[in-house]
Structure formats: C-alpha cells, structure tokens
Amino acid sequence: MKRFVGVLAALLGAALITGCGGGGDAAPPPVVGAAGGTVSGPAGAQVVVPAGALAQPTAVAVAQSASGAPALPGGLVTLGAVFAFTPHGTNFALPATMTVPFDPAALPAGRTPTLFKTDANGAWQALSGASVNAGSISAPVTSFSWAVVGLLPPSITQQPASASVSEPDTATFSVTALGTPPFTYQWQRSDDGGANWDDIAGATARSYTTGATSVAADDGDRYRVVITNPDGSTTSSAATLRVNAVAVAPAITTQPQDTSVAQGATATFSCTASGTAPAYQWQRSNDATNWTDIPGATNASYTTPATQAADDGSRYRCRASNTAGSVFSAGALLTVTVPGTIAPARLAAGGGFSIVALADGTLRAWGADGTGQLGTGAGDQSRSLPGAGPALSGVVALAAGSAHALALRGDGSVAGWGYNGFGQIGNGNNQTQASPAESTWIDAGTPRAFADAVGICAGTLHSLVLRAGGEVRAMGTNADGQLGDGSNTDRLRGVAVSGITSATAVACGGNHSLALLADGSVRAWGANDDGQLGDGSRTARNTPVAVSGLANVVAIAVGTRHSLALRSDGSVWAWGSNLNGKLGDGSDTARLVPTATLLTSGIVAIAAGSDNSAAVRNDGALFTVGINEVGELGIGALTPGFSATWRRAQASNVVAVGIARGGGLSHLLAQRSDGSVLTWGWNGDGELGRGPNPPFEENPGVVGGLNLN
Known part of the structure; x- marks a missing residue:
C-alpha cells in the first residue's frame, strides 16, 4: 500500500509540474491499479483492464508506434498503423480488451480483417475471439x-516433415499456418518426384495420415498441402515418404578368408550378409573361443593396424545384425610371416650351372661342368636337363659361386666341389674338386671338419661358413680383404672373421661379404670400389665395419658389386653399384650407404646377382629389377633392356629365389610353394634345365621332373 501511495504521489507531482508551465511536456501515462480502468490512445485505440487483472498499479500507455516491433509477416496487408501497448510483457490475471483502429476504406468488399499481435517470443499471431x-x-x-489490423494469406510456420516407416505402418504429415482464419486444407500426393500432383480425397485437415503402406506402392512418394483462407492460398513444401521393407534376418553370404601377411603389413578381411540393411561388427579372438569386439570396426571389411609377431594365429569374424x-561369420586365421624366414636356400644358381636339394636331402644338378661344378665325378658331365648331383645326403642348404658350390648338411657338416684355385672349398688345397670334399677350419693350428655349421655362402672365389655360436669362418681368395681376418692372404681352410661373434646370416658377393648380427645390424668387409660395404666410403676393408644406418634387418643378399637388406617392416634397402638400375630405387646412381628402394612393405625374401636383384612378396609374387639383356627380369619380353624400377615377373606362389653371380650373363631360379622350380634368363650352358635351346628365355618356365617338396 505504501508503494502505491508513493507511485501515485510521484505521478501527481509530475502532473502538477507540467500544469505549472512545464513547456508542453507529454502527460505521464495513466496508472491502472487493482480497480481496473480504461486507457485510450490515438485514433480510438484503447485497452480496458478489468478489476482484479493487475496485481499492482501499472502506468499503461497506448501509442501509435512500430518502433522496436518485429518485422511484419510476409504477405501481410496492413489496414492501419501499428500500435504499441506498454509496458510490454505485462501479464493480466483476467483478460483485458484491446481495441485497435483500422481504415475501413482499405478493406476490400466482403473481406473480414484480422487483429494480429506479437507474443512473448516476438512472433506475430492472429487473435481469436475478435469482434469487428x-x-x-x-x-x-x-x-x-x-x-495491427490486416489481411494475411496463410503463412506456413511449420512445414510437413519427411517420414520413414516400415511397411505396413502408416505415416502422418502435419502443417501449421499463420493468417486470417478460417483455414481450409487440401493434401496432395505425387508419385513421380513432384512433377505431377493429385488431390487426396477427404484429406482436408491440418494433419494427414496415410493408409497402410508398402514399398512397392508408396516408397518415394511426396506429400504437400494447399492452405486457403479468405486472403489467398499457400502451398507447403513437399515431404518425402520412405517405406522400408519388413526386416529380413541377416545371413552370411561371403565368409572372411584366411590371410597371410608379412610382419609390419596390414591384413584385410571382408564379410557380406543378406537381409535388411545389416549392421556389421568385427571381432577378434586369440584362442578361437573367446571373442572381443574391435572398436570402430563396423564396415563390411576390416583392415588391421600394422601387424606384429604377436598377431600371428589370431582370428577375425564379423557379426551381421x-x-x-x-x-x-566363420573365423578367419591371420598368419604373420617374419620377413626373411620363408626362403630356405635349397636352390642355387652358379656361373653357368644350377643345383637343387630335394626334400630327402639328395641333390640334382645341370648346366656347365668344365671345372667339376656339377660335383658328379671326373670328366666333363655338362648337361641341359636335371640329373643326379653330388653324392651327398641330408643337405638342407646350398650355395653357388662362379664355378664352385657348397652344401650344408643337417649334421652341421659342409662339403664343397668345383673350381678350387684359391682354396674356396676349404679342404686344405687349391685343386679342382670334381666330387664333394669336406670343408674344414683351423682350430689352434689344427684342421677340423665343420660339425656345427648353420649357414653358408659362396662368392666368386671365396666362401663363408656360419657356426651355431654366431662365429663366421672364411676361406678362398682374400685380395680385397673379403675374408675379413685382417689380412689379404688367401686361405685354404676356414679362418675366423675378425670380431664377428653373434652373426645369424652371411652373404658372399663378388669380392665382398656381409654378416647379419643378432641385434639386426649388418657388418661388411672386402672390396668397396662401388660403395658395396655401405659405410659411406669407397675404401676396401679387411675387417668388418658397420653398414651405416641399418637396423631391424632380418635378411641380407649380396651381388657381384651391390648389397641388399630386408628389414622387419618388409622394406628393401640397397647400396653399392647401381649399373642398370639394379638397386631398385628408380635411379642408376651408385649408393655409398643403404638407400630405400621402391619396395617399401610386404617383402619376405631377397636375392642379388651380377646385375639384377629379386624380391618375394608375402603373397608369393616375385619382383625383379636391373638388366634384361637375356630376359633376366622374367617379364616375358626383352624390353626394356634394363629397369631401375621393380617389375613383376611372370611367376606366382614363389617361396625362394636365386640369381647367378659372375661377370657373364645370368640366369635365375625360383621355387614355388608346390615344390616346382622355375628358370629363366641365360641358357648358353643349359643352366635352365629345360634343354639346350633356346640360348636364353624371357618367360619363366617349369623344370621338368623336379619337385622340392
């Protein structure tokens, strides 16, 4: 009560001031209290507030003003001015009566005007219950x-929304419009994408519900409504109806397949299912019994991250729902192959001859035998078809040089035959051996036969033997330090390579050697005129030096004047001579340190020869690079004459490959997973094992009568 008296006194005081010469200032708005009252404005506008409508006295004003008002609805034809009833937002406990004037002359004959007012959200609305x-x-x-008073054709404030249902469910479409009532509605349908529309009989309400739907009759149809009032008509936008078929339970139609990849590569599994819109979820199991969802693996195909050794033997399946x-689906097996482990050296390509070990450890040989390199006894027994090889058994690995060969047997012994002018067979003399002779090593001045050998290699005129403890023994010519014993003295028996105690593999080149150590690094020694040692120099070394920048190596291979390494991620690295592009890095530039080739993943075996390199991918594909003078690339053509980029040879399912090394033309051997042997390249001495003609072959072909399995 005190607040009311104060407000009233203030208003009366203001009125007195105005009446005493206030300079014509506008009179304050009248105050309406609990008793109610009428407040008038210009042109007959007024508001009548009933008693009890206001909880407290309020200064009410009615002005002809659109200042601050929201924009008028599009299409509204006003019949008079906009009026402001203030204070805005004042709420009444009982309805007040608002009167708004308009110009009757502006009203078309037969039309009824509508009173529009803004709501609390600032939107214009037509008032119901109005009297004209x-x-x-x-x-x-x-x-x-x-x-404001005006005329407004229907203005749609809520358009019909597209709907999706499953047959035979119904669908409902609705619309909301603003304008001068009354409204009439007519829903329409189009079955040709909106090109033509037909009225739907009886669909004359604000909402329309279809009958039972079907995919065949209703999917893709469109619906709209025409709204009419006394001021005109408006057509809504079109809503699309999607009708889904009744869900059919999924069934697996394509099962995921077992997959084998090299460590570091990814593996992809695929699964498809019939049924209605199946959703996929891939799972993994390490024991084929317990399965775990793979987060985010929700497509029909799943590609693993880069594989690790621990992924070997895991299984993958998909759930379709x-x-x-x-x-x-069924579970698919993942096999992860560690690069460098799938290529047993049971085949060897020498200078003009070839030799292989059968599954029972006996040998077959063919090609030139001028210096006993076939190992079958006195006299030249050269031949162009496979025949019995050296009289050995239990052979598990082979190595061939320019004119000599070595065999490693399962009992750890080593035997050699062929040209022995520098003692490369290691039997204590330099006499040619037409039959196998025991390779030996020096132990405190005493010759001993090898009994713990686990690896061998044969260079042009020297040989290496890897012992079980990681030590390496070397024999043969040593003019370039290729024996690695710190001297340049030829050796007729195996001498220790200096400082090598943890080797896991050895490789022999023309006049240089490599050893792979257990920590994944590589050591090199011997000739280095083309940078084949990979230490960044061209200086020959008679003791091992570290190959620069290499780590995680799992296999090595050596050509006449170049070197290769295979890393655990399946990539191939190369260095040394790059004549004819044999390093496979896309150039013909010699490299003094290891350089990444164009084979960056998925490789599991490598080989090197005179002017070629070869690599086996985890899917059995064979890639070659370098010279192609006599078809060495195995691509079925002699063009190009050489390639500095890897070419896919016409050979599949390959598990091992060998390349002849020397100063002449080369041939290649490849073993396939079914045990068959392919040959191609130079055949001047019958080294392809496919008969004396032609002198060379650019197409890999099967050697008849041989199976290494």
Missing part, C-alpha cells in the same frame, strides 16, 4: 505488445 466494429477490432488479451536378428 466500424473502423476497429476488439479482442481479449492477457499481455501487452504491438498490434538388424532388427530381425544377428548371425556370425
């Missing part, structure tokens, strides 16, 4: 805002 008088409209209101059910 001569030149004004009155309507009950519960709050103050802007108001929808609202009608779910089903699991």
Whole structure:
C-alpha cells in the first residue's frame, strides 16, 4: 500500500509540474491499479483492464508506434498503423480488451480483417475471439505488445516433415499456418518426384495420415498441402515418404578368408550378409573361443593396424545384425610371416650351372661342368636337363659361386666341389674338386671338419661358413680383404672373421661379404670400389665395419658389386653399384650407404646377382629389377633392356629365389610353394634345365621332373 501511495504521489507531482508551465511536456501515462480502468490512445485505440487483472498499479500507455516491433509477416496487408501497448510483457490475471483502429476504406468488399499481435517470443499471431466494429477490432488479451489490423494469406510456420516407416505402418504429415482464419486444407500426393500432383480425397485437415503402406506402392512418394483462407492460398513444401521393407534376418553370404601377411603389413578381411540393411561388427579372438569386439570396426571389411609377431594365429569374424536378428561369420586365421624366414636356400644358381636339394636331402644338378661344378665325378658331365648331383645326403642348404658350390648338411657338416684355385672349398688345397670334399677350419693350428655349421655362402672365389655360436669362418681368395681376418692372404681352410661373434646370416658377393648380427645390424668387409660395404666410403676393408644406418634387418643378399637388406617392416634397402638400375630405387646412381628402394612393405625374401636383384612378396609374387639383356627380369619380353624400377615377373606362389653371380650373363631360379622350380634368363650352358635351346628365355618356365617338396 505504501508503494502505491508513493507511485501515485510521484505521478501527481509530475502532473502538477507540467500544469505549472512545464513547456508542453507529454502527460505521464495513466496508472491502472487493482480497480481496473480504461486507457485510450490515438485514433480510438484503447485497452480496458478489468478489476482484479493487475496485481499492482501499472502506468499503461497506448501509442501509435512500430518502433522496436518485429518485422511484419510476409504477405501481410496492413489496414492501419501499428500500435504499441506498454509496458510490454505485462501479464493480466483476467483478460483485458484491446481495441485497435483500422481504415475501413482499405478493406476490400466482403473481406473480414484480422487483429494480429506479437507474443512473448516476438512472433506475430492472429487473435481469436475478435469482434469487428466500424473502423476497429476488439479482442481479449492477457499481455501487452504491438498490434495491427490486416489481411494475411496463410503463412506456413511449420512445414510437413519427411517420414520413414516400415511397411505396413502408416505415416502422418502435419502443417501449421499463420493468417486470417478460417483455414481450409487440401493434401496432395505425387508419385513421380513432384512433377505431377493429385488431390487426396477427404484429406482436408491440418494433419494427414496415410493408409497402410508398402514399398512397392508408396516408397518415394511426396506429400504437400494447399492452405486457403479468405486472403489467398499457400502451398507447403513437399515431404518425402520412405517405406522400408519388413526386416529380413541377416545371413552370411561371403565368409572372411584366411590371410597371410608379412610382419609390419596390414591384413584385410571382408564379410557380406543378406537381409535388411545389416549392421556389421568385427571381432577378434586369440584362442578361437573367446571373442572381443574391435572398436570402430563396423564396415563390411576390416583392415588391421600394422601387424606384429604377436598377431600371428589370431582370428577375425564379423557379426551381421538388424532388427530381425544377428548371425556370425566363420573365423578367419591371420598368419604373420617374419620377413626373411620363408626362403630356405635349397636352390642355387652358379656361373653357368644350377643345383637343387630335394626334400630327402639328395641333390640334382645341370648346366656347365668344365671345372667339376656339377660335383658328379671326373670328366666333363655338362648337361641341359636335371640329373643326379653330388653324392651327398641330408643337405638342407646350398650355395653357388662362379664355378664352385657348397652344401650344408643337417649334421652341421659342409662339403664343397668345383673350381678350387684359391682354396674356396676349404679342404686344405687349391685343386679342382670334381666330387664333394669336406670343408674344414683351423682350430689352434689344427684342421677340423665343420660339425656345427648353420649357414653358408659362396662368392666368386671365396666362401663363408656360419657356426651355431654366431662365429663366421672364411676361406678362398682374400685380395680385397673379403675374408675379413685382417689380412689379404688367401686361405685354404676356414679362418675366423675378425670380431664377428653373434652373426645369424652371411652373404658372399663378388669380392665382398656381409654378416647379419643378432641385434639386426649388418657388418661388411672386402672390396668397396662401388660403395658395396655401405659405410659411406669407397675404401676396401679387411675387417668388418658397420653398414651405416641399418637396423631391424632380418635378411641380407649380396651381388657381384651391390648389397641388399630386408628389414622387419618388409622394406628393401640397397647400396653399392647401381649399373642398370639394379638397386631398385628408380635411379642408376651408385649408393655409398643403404638407400630405400621402391619396395617399401610386404617383402619376405631377397636375392642379388651380377646385375639384377629379386624380391618375394608375402603373397608369393616375385619382383625383379636391373638388366634384361637375356630376359633376366622374367617379364616375358626383352624390353626394356634394363629397369631401375621393380617389375613383376611372370611367376606366382614363389617361396625362394636365386640369381647367378659372375661377370657373364645370368640366369635365375625360383621355387614355388608346390615344390616346382622355375628358370629363366641365360641358357648358353643349359643352366635352365629345360634343354639346350633356346640360348636364353624371357618367360619363366617349369623344370621338368623336379619337385622340392
């Protein structure tokens, strides 16, 4: 009560000041209290507030003003000015009566005007319950805002929304419009994408519900509504109806397949299912019994991250599901192959001859025998078809030089035959051996036969033997330090390579050697005129030096004047001579340190020869690079004459490969997973094992009568 008296006194005081020469200032708005009252404005606009509508005295004003008002609805034809009833937002406990004037002359004959008012959200709305008088409209209101009289064709404030249902469910479309009532509605349908529309009989309400739907009859149809009032018509936008077929439970139609990849490569599994829109979820198991969802693996195909050795033996399956059910595929096995482990050296290509070990450890040989390199006894027994080889058994690995060969047997012994002018067979003399002779090593001045050998290699005129403890013994010519014993003295028996105690593999080149150590690093020694030692120099070394920048190596191979390394990620690195592009890095530039080739993943075996390199991929594909003078690339053509980029040879399912090394033309051997042997390249001495003609062959072909399995 005190607040009311204060407000009233203030208003009366202001009125007195105005009446005493206030300079024509506008009178303050009248105050309406609990007793109610009428407040008038320009042109007959007014508001009548009933008793009890206001909880406290309020200064009420009615002005002809659109200042601050929201924009008028599009299409609205006003019949008078906009009026502001203030204070905006005042709420009444009982409806007040708002009267807004308009110009009757602006009203078309036969039309009924509508009173529009803004709501609390600033949107214009048509007031219901209005009464039209001569030149004004009155309507009950519960709050103050802007108001105007006008004519408005229907203005759609909520368009029909597209719907998706499963047959035979119904679909409902609705619309909301603003404008001068009354509204009439007519829904329409189009079955040709909206090109043509037909009225739907009886669909004359604000909402329309279809009958039972079907995919064949209703999917893709469109719906819209035409809304009419006394001021005109408006057509809504079109809504699309999607009808889904009744869900059919999924069934696996394509099973994921077992996959084998090299360590570091990815593996992809695929699965497809029939049924209605199946969703996929891939799972993994390490024991084929317990399965775990793979986060994010929700497509029909799943590609693993880079594989690790621990992934070997894991299994993968997919679950296909929808609202009608779910089903699991079979589990697919993942085999992870560690690069460098799948290529047993049971075949060897020498200078003009070839030799292989059968599964029972006996040998077959063919080609030139001028210096006993076939190992079958006295006299030249050269031949162009496979025949019995040296009289040995239990052979598990072979190595061939320019005119000599070595065999490693399962009992750890080593035997050699062929040209022995520098003691490269290691039997204590330099006499040619037409039959196998025991290779030996010096132990505190005493010759001993090898009994713990686990690896061998044969260079042009020297040989290496890897012992079980990681020590390496070397014999033969040593003019370039290729024996690695710190001297340049030829050796007729195996001497220790200086400082090598943890080797896991050895490789012999023309006049240089490599050893792979257990820590994945590589050591090199011997000739280095083309950088084949990989230490960044061209200086020959008679003791091992570290190959620069190499780590995680799992296999090595050596050509006449170049070297290769295979890393655990399946990539191939090369260095040394790059004549004819044999390093495979896309150039013909010699490299003094290891350089990445164009084979960056998936490789599991490598080989090197005079002017070629070869690599086996984890899927059995064979890639070659270098000279192609006599078809060495195995691509079925002699063009190009050489390639500095790797070419895919016409050979599949390859598990091992060998390349002849020397100063002449080369031939290649490849073992396939079925045990068959392929040959191609130079055949001047019958080294392809496919008969004396032609002198060379660019197409890999099977050697008849041989199977290494």
